[in-house]
Amino acid sequence: MESESQPESNVIKLWNPRAAANLAILFSPIFSAWLMAKNWQELGKPDEAKKSMTWVKIWIGFLPIYLLVVVLAPGIPMPFVYLVLLVAWYYKLGKKQITYVEETGIQYEKKEWGKPVLIALAVSVVWFMAAGVVGGAAGLANPPKEMMEAAALPVVNQLAMQTGMNATCSSVVITGESSKGVYNAVATMSDGSTLKIQLVLKGQQLLVNIL
Incomplete structure (x- = not known):
């Protein structure tokens, strides 16, 4: 069974x-x-x-x-x-x-x-x-400041040539942001002089103005 x-x-x-x-x-x-x-x-x-x-x-x-x-x-x-x-x-x-x-x-x-x-x-x-x-x-x-500073350097050189300056830009340092996308910066030239500049970020375009 x-x-x-x-x-x-x-x-x-x-x-x-x-x-x-x-x-x-x-x-x-x-x-x-x-x-x-x-x-x-x-x-x-x-x-x-x-x-x-x-x-x-x-x-x-x-x-x-x-x-x-x-x-x-x-x-x-x-x-x-x-x-x-x-x-x-x-x-x-x-x-x-x-x-x-x-x-x-x-x-x-x-x-x-x-x-x-x-x-x-x-x-x-x-x-x-x-x-x-x-x-x-x-x-x-919102690119890093270092990236904007590097991108601004050749633009400052171009502006310096257009204005008849003999010196070239050796560095750009952002000192502050005055408003959204607008930055105050200082460009140091090869002859030791400095320029106050303004960086304006518009989308992916960076504009540089000498103050």
């Missing part, structure tokens, strides 16, 4: 909580919070899953702001703000799942990392490409 096969008991399948939390450093907390939300669902904790998904939304909203501020206002310590949020997320939610699984002694089958890691890598590539585009656009709109 054949024995009837017994149905297999439901096995909890999780991504290792500690590894998921640590990967926040590499792939951002969006990745880790999403994995932990899925883990909480598997553990039968829908409220905790919702909390993790709330952090996913918080990070999705924060990272574009982080990128824009870092590029357009580098004086603001956004990396420090990012670090504070990362630590807050870890101690508020990330560590909670690690502790819960370890203290309850839950036996679980480890989920494979291949698919989520590949997705995270693809998203990271897109993120860095977007950062490059934003950074490049910001660089064109």
Whole structure:
């Protein structure tokens, strides 16, 4: 007489909580919070899953702001703000799942990392490409002072020749910004004399006026 096969008991399948939390450093907390939300669902904790998904939304909203501020206002310590949020997320939610699984002694089958890691890598590539585009656009709109000073030097030489000066320009130093896109500068000539000049940035064109 054949024995009837017994149905297999439901096995909890999780991504290792500690590894998921640590990967926040590499792939951002969006990745880790999403994995932990899925883990909480598997553990039968829908409220905790919702909390993790709330952090996913918080990070999705924060990272574009982080990128824009870092590029357009580098004086603001956004990396420090990012670090504070990362630590807050870890101690508020990330560590909670690690502790819960370890203290309850839950036996679980480890989920494979291949698919989520590949997705995270693809998203990271897109993120860095977007950062490059934003950074490049910001660089064109607001070129560094050193770049404007270098671009102004041959223009000053041309103006000096047109006005009959025998000296050539050896350096240009921006001393301040009088208004948006208008900079005061001093040109030092080869004979030791100096000229007060004005640099006007119009789009990608730099105009030089001798004052």
